[in-house]
Amino acid sequence: MTAIEAVVFDLDGVLIDTEGVWEEVRRAYVAEAGRAFLPDSQTRMMGMSTPEWSRHLSEDVGVGRAPEVVAAEVLERMAGRYREALPLIPGGVEAVHRLGERYRLALASSSARVLIDQVLQTAGLTGAFEATYSTEQVPRGKPAPDVYLTAVEALGLTPAVCAAVEDSSNGLRAAAAAGLAVVCVPHGVYPPAPDALALADLVVGGLDELTVEAVAALR
Structure with missing residues (x-):
């Protein structure tokens, strides 16, 4: 061998x-748009690339913003959480x-x-x-x-x-x-x-x- x-x-x-941090940040982001995760959203997004999960939130969940905007806004929130405590x-x-x-x-x-x-x-x-x-x-x-x-x-x-x-x-x-x-x-x-x-x-x-x-x- x-x-x-x-x-x-x-x-x-x-x-x-950070899986819990990702879930918390993305759920809050979706809720602010008046939407909710789909039953399999969390499972599906674990492992997805940034373009993939931002497209899921934009198109499948329907937050009403373009995928690139979703990505930028969620990543900004994640970076802020990392700066607070890694x-x-x-x-x-x-x-x-x-x-x-x-x-x-x-x-x-x-x-x-x-x-x-x-x-x-x-x-x-x-x-x-x-x-x-x-x-x-x-x-x-x-x-x-x-x-x-x-x-x-x-x-x-x-x-x-x-x-x-x-x-x-x-x-x-x-x-x-x-x-x-x-x-x-x-x-x-x-x-x-x-x-x-x-x-x-x-x-x-x-x-x-x-x-x-x-x-x-x-x-």
């Missing part, structure tokens, strides 16, 4: 606990540094580029990753494999020698579709669907279990 050479991290739900998941920064001592690292996130950069700067992780990509920078968001394939290509590697660290259903599906070994760190409030969880090669109870030895055993 081919040994793992690089680890590609997701951001939201893995390193920062909700780092315990053990996340330590896991990045720990794996970075053995493996090359990249980041493949559904967050907007501006939010990724702000999070990494605030968390002191700007130089920890060789490549960082937002789904804004690829044709399709998760569950499509695009962002993972782009990150792996930027490292000059193949998916067979890379592992992904994910939490959400769409993230797990994206990493598996790209051909990476998949580690799942399930979110307690937003757990992945059973079919998505079944795609994981390893499920860990927390980031403290994400060790060099655990990653090495994937291949």
Whole structure:
């Protein structure tokens, strides 16, 4: 079997606990427009790129504003929340540094580029990753494999020698579709669907279990 050479991290739900913040901000935004989430809006938007979720709120939910306006206004609110307090998941920064001592690292996130950069700067992780990509920078968001394939290509590697660290259903599906070994760190409030969880090669109870030895055993 081919040994793992690089680890590609997701951001939201893995390193920062922001799924609840995203939901709160977007629900409030929709409510101000006199609308409400559809029954599956929250699930659908987890993993979507900025153009995709802003189009969902604009067209499917019907907030009455153009997708680009929706994106700009919601991202401004999210950035404000991050400036107030960055909700780092315990053990996340330590896991990045720990794996970075053995493996090359990249980041493949559904967050907007501006939010990724702000999070990494605030968390002191700007130089920890060789490549960082937002789904804004690829044709399709998760569950499509695009962002993972782009990150792996930027490292000059193949998916067979890379592992992904994910939490959400769409993230797990994206990493598996790209051909990476998949580690799942399930979110307690937003757990992945059973079919998505079944795609994981390893499920860990927390980031403290994400060790060099655990990653090495994937291949």
